[in-house]
Amino acid sequence: MPTPSRRLEHLTSAIFTEMAQRKREVARKRDVIDLGIGSPDKPPAPHLMEALAQAVNRPDVYGYPGSEGSSAFREEVAAWYRHRFGVALDPEREVHALMGSQDGLAHFALAWADPGDVVLVPDPGYPIYAGSVYLAGAELYPMPLVAENRFLPDLSAIPEEICRRAKFMVLNYPNNPVSAVAPLSFFDEVVRFAKRHGIIVAHDLAYSEMAFDGYRPPSFLQAEGAMEVGIEFNSFSKSFNMAGCRIAYVVGNAEIIKPLAIVKSNVDYGVFAAVQEMAVAALRADRSGHFPNPTGALYQERRDVLLKALAEIGWRIDPPKATMFVWAPIPAGWDSRSFAFALLERAGVVVIPGNAFGAQGEGYVRMALVQEPHVLAEAARRIGESGVLQARSAERDV
Structure with missing residues (x-):
């Protein structure tokens, strides 16, 4: 069998695939709040x-x-x-x-x-x-x-x-x-x-x-x-x-x-x-102007609810001025991948490790504002109860 083009070697989405697989495994045991993929959850007007x-x-x-x-x-x-x-x-x-x-x-x-x-x-x-x-x-x-x-x-x-x-x-x-x-x-x-x-x-x-x-x-x-x-x-x-x-x-x-x-x-x-x-x-x-675009107001409310709830559990993040994402610095002692998997395993919350987007993304995770405000507040509550915000010392990957 001939081999595929070598170009495909640079197109791997290993972290996204692995995250999806782990999400399916966790979902067998508990419900999961997915803040991973930036796909709008609302229909067109x-x-x-x-x-x-x-x-x-x-x-x-x-x-x-x-x-x-x-x-x-x-x-x-x-x-x-x-x-x-x-x-x-x-x-x-x-x-x-x-x-x-x-x-x-x-x-x-x-x-x-x-x-x-x-x-x-x-x-x-x-x-x-x-x-x-x-x-x-x-x-x-x-x-x-x-x-x-x-x-x-x-x-x-x-x-x-x-x-x-x-x-x-x-x-x-x-x-x-x-x-x-x-x-x-x-x-x-x-x-x-x-x-x-x-x-x-x-x-x-x-x-x-x-x-x-x-x-x-x-x-x-x-x-x-x-x-x-x-x-x-x-x-x-x-x-x-x-x-x-x-x-x-x-x-x-x-x-x-x-x-x-x-x-x-x-x-x-x-x-x-x-x-x-x-x-x-x-x-x-x-x-x-007959149908003012509600997109900004929708995601601003979600941003405010999530960041307020995260601040209440000790995770303070600078509020973004735009987009449907929150770029969140992770606690000391963690790397992005291990932190994201710990959130999934312990809190049932999906986020994307920052280094999935490039080497400079290490030290961050991306959260997509693709859930209703009360679900975002619930995600923050779960994160707080999971204990993953504590500085990580000598701990094996989750």
């Missing part, structure tokens, strides 16, 4: 499901839709970007539909990176950032995200030789997994860095509408000169609870999007037209 239902019942939506997206979809994305960020986009050249932002990020590396090229990737970071680089056969250079630098990469620390070889960099703010945000001034710095070294910027803005306390995350494309060097991915999965619909888009520099569009035209025929109409309805309603 009723008016969006109705828009989809109406579109599905039209016989003209069942042909091949085309990978670039319908004109109506691209025009609505452009209109929403002008409304939300004040960014002007040409819907014909600077907007392209995607089957989810993960799809676009995976294919972007295939479109732009060759063996021998370097790609700058955040560490910790969403797994597809690194995975896409390995699939393209390129070389990954991790940019550490550390608390001392507000989880922003230190661009000045990247060696000059790496900068000369780098094809593009991936950024993600608001960030998964660390829940950090970036000011527009940082994006201005990124644009200067990218121009100086001839590097493309690919910014993932999937959590743009999951923000709290009045904070409004900026678009990278708002930075002066950003359209000259970069593109931005955004998604309907998180902002509109449309994760299973698999629709997103990339916007920005037309010449940077074009190679991605070529790859896409060779591997798929586009997003189902009825789903595109649902997405149009989502953006149009958001722009009109």
Whole structure:
């Protein structure tokens, strides 16, 4: 039997697989509260499901839709970007539909990176950032995200030789997994860095509408000169609870999007037209104000309930300004993997070890706010009673 491609060696998700297996084992003995995977637990708003239902019942939506997206979809994305960020986009050249932002990020590396090229990737970071680089056969250079630098990469620390070889960099703010945000001034710095070294910027803005306390995350494309060097991915999965619909888009520099569009035209025929109409309805309603997006308020309440309950048991965590995650430093004496497994075994609570997202994630766990407030409070109570918050000394792995 022939062997699979060596590229698969870098795509292992061992910790996620092991966590799922242990969860099944624990679930045989007790109920488990899963704060692991960041999948929205709410359905789309009723008016969006109705828009989809109406579109599905039209016989003209069942042909091949085309990978670039319908004109109506691209025009609505452009209109929403002008409304939300004040960014002007040409819907014909600077907007392209995607089957989810993960799809676009995976294919972007295939479109732009060759063996021998370097790609700058955040560490910790969403797994597809690194995975896409390995699939393209390129070389990954991790940019550490550390608390001392507000989880922003230190661009000045990247060696000059790496900068000369780098094809593009991936950024993600608001960030998964660390829940950090970036000011527009940082994006201005990124644009200067990218121009100086001839590097493309690919910014993932999937959590743009999951923000709290009045904070409004900026678009990278708002930075002066950003359209000259970069593109931005955004998604309907998180902002509109449309994760299973698999629709997103990339916007920005037309010449940077074009190679991605070529790859896409060779591997798929586009997003189902009825789903595109649902997405149009989502953006149009958001722009009109008739259906204010409740996402931020929903996750802010969950954040507040969980962090208050955790503080009451002695686990104090800085509140994130955005995303559906809490990036929590673990007690002294533990490593991330052992701590996460101890929470599962002793408290029946699933979290993800920080080092699943990269070496710099060691010392943290990620908790997804994907349960109702009373369930999050119960998770905190269980954690407190489990005793795992005590500093760990000479103790074997759970």
